[in-house]
Amino acid sequence: MVSILTGSEATGTQSDPWPAPLARQPVEAVVAVPGSKSGTNRALVLAALANGTSRLRGALRSRDTLLMAGVLRTLGIEVSTEGPDWVVHGHPTPSAAPTARAECGNAGTVARFTPALATLTRGDVVFDGDARMRERPLTPLLGALRELGAEIDGDRMPFTVHGRGRLRGGEVIVDASHSSQLVSGLLLASPHYDTGVTVVHRGSRLPSAPYLDMTVADLRAAGATVEVDAVCSPAAGPVADTRRWRVEPGRPTAADRTIEPDMNSAAAFLAAAVATGGRVMISDWPESTEQPGRLLPDLLVAMGGTARRTSAGLEITGAGAVHGIDVDLSDFGEAAPILTALAVLADSPSRLRGIAHLRLQETDRLAALALELGRLGARITVADDGLAISPAPLHGARLDPHADHRLAMAYAVVGLVVPGIVIDDIATTGKTVPDFPEMWTAMLDQ
Structure with missing residues (x-):
């Protein structure tokens, strides 16, 4: 059974009730979001x-990336900051401290990307x-x-990795x-x-497959040789999936890198334009x-917006009405x-599938989402593969994000x-956007 944790249960801190700001007029703003969490942790x-x-320039400095840096230091890697940049002094065979303890918080990228690194160190590491995080898939x-x-x-x-300075490798x-991070965790150190x-x-079907495209692209940028094959298996059913990745042995090269803005974190700010009939631009949105x-x-x-790419970034404009959507969000x-x-x-109505x-x-x-937004009067049904949402009158209420940064940002959009x-x-938004409340208020004040 998987539990739903409240913020105080998951973080050990008291809740800090925050009145979500009401937009008195359509939002008009230009927003610069922090660097990608996924990109930063892969690069680290x-x-x-x-x-x-x-x-690493433009890298995110938030709870998840600070946890990653902390685990790398535990494994014997020198990680420091110089102004806004991360500086990493790589080492092909680092040595973990005796009785090292890697604290992963509730960061899936940290918990799944670093055990393979620990096998390449010399020393025992308790994760x-x-x-x-003790409930999330790792087996x-x-x-x-x-x-x-x-x-x-x-x-x-907690589990213990006994690092021996090498890993045999092979086929597995x-x-x-349940998570594409399980594959990325095997590939990044391979x-x-x-x-x-x-x-x-x-x-x-493999969820969030584009994140594996990120992993492969980052490996190749570091000089690794990667082959990818994807084959569906109709005999096993319409959602059966077989994919293969091959990474050749080698020695990735150190390099300076600029991290892209986090498009996931941009979603709440762009949604503000659709929700209020306003216009929001995310600066430096990458062309590809x-x-x-x-x-x-x-x-x-x-859902009712219009999108426009300019040399400055991505602009979303709302039309004053929000429309339902039926979409597969597997990726x-x-x-x-x-x-x-x-x-x-x-x-x-809307239907979010996959x-x-x-x-x-x-x-x-x-x-x-069904429980908390239901407190507002929302009509949300949990299906086997997603959510069904029907229009309903809404009213104010106090909402718990359950220690989930994405839920807290979603509530702010409704607010x-x-x-x-x-x-x-x-x-809890500090997991990926350290200054979210200030950024949200500043968006409304522009």
Whole structure:
């Protein structure tokens, strides 16, 4: 059974009730969002084992990336900051401190990307995290690492990796149906395995597949040789999925890198334009990207906005009405909380499909969205694979984000239109947007 944690249960802190600001007029703003969490943590991992020093510009400095830096230091990697930049002094065979303890919080990227690195260090490392992280899927990853030659005690947090300075590598089959991070966690350190690695996902449809495109692109940018094959298996059913990644052994190179803005974090600000009939521009939106957030503009257009790319960034303009949407979000489940926020404001029903895996995120996002937005009067039904939302009159209420940054941001979007919404534990947004309350208020003041 997967539980829904409140903010205080997950973080050990008291809730800090935050009255969500009401938009008195259509929002008109230009917003610069922080660097991508996914991009920052992938870059930190690749830089950690590179031969030389890497500088990461525009990198995110939030709870999740600070946790990643802390775990890398635990593994013997020198990570520092110089002004806004991260500086990583890579080491191909670092040594962990005796009785090292890697604290992962509730960061999936940290918990899933760093155990493979720990096998390449010399020393024993105990991995642990927040109460919710102890429930999130790790067993397929740890089992796969054992098949590749790792010595690991335990299948869930807390578990211990006995680093021996090397990992044999080889071929492994893993069911990553619950999280694409399980595959990324095997691939990112794989150039350092003795024989490289071949990872085969075999199971139901792989969720959030574009994140694996990010992993492959980052590996190639670091000099790794990566081959990718994807084959559907109709005989096993319409959602059966078999994919294969092969990474050759080698030594990734250190390099300076600029991290893209986080498109997932941009979603709430762009949704503000659709919700209020206003206009919001996200500056420095990349012309091309592997981030799943590249799908966001079309989704917002389907719900009543218009999108325009300029040399300055991406601009979304609302039309004064929000429309329902029927969409498969298998590739972009991160958008579900914000789209749900818009859907409860819409003039027609919505159906968000392909997001059963969100039950295993920072909280059970499907149950939490239905429960909390239901306090406003929203009509949300949890289905096997997602959510069904029907128009209903809304009123104010106090909402708990359940220690989930994306839920807190979604509530803030609804609060632009519905008076009297108070959000507990708004500080949970610090997981990816350290200054979210200030940025949200500043958006409304422009």
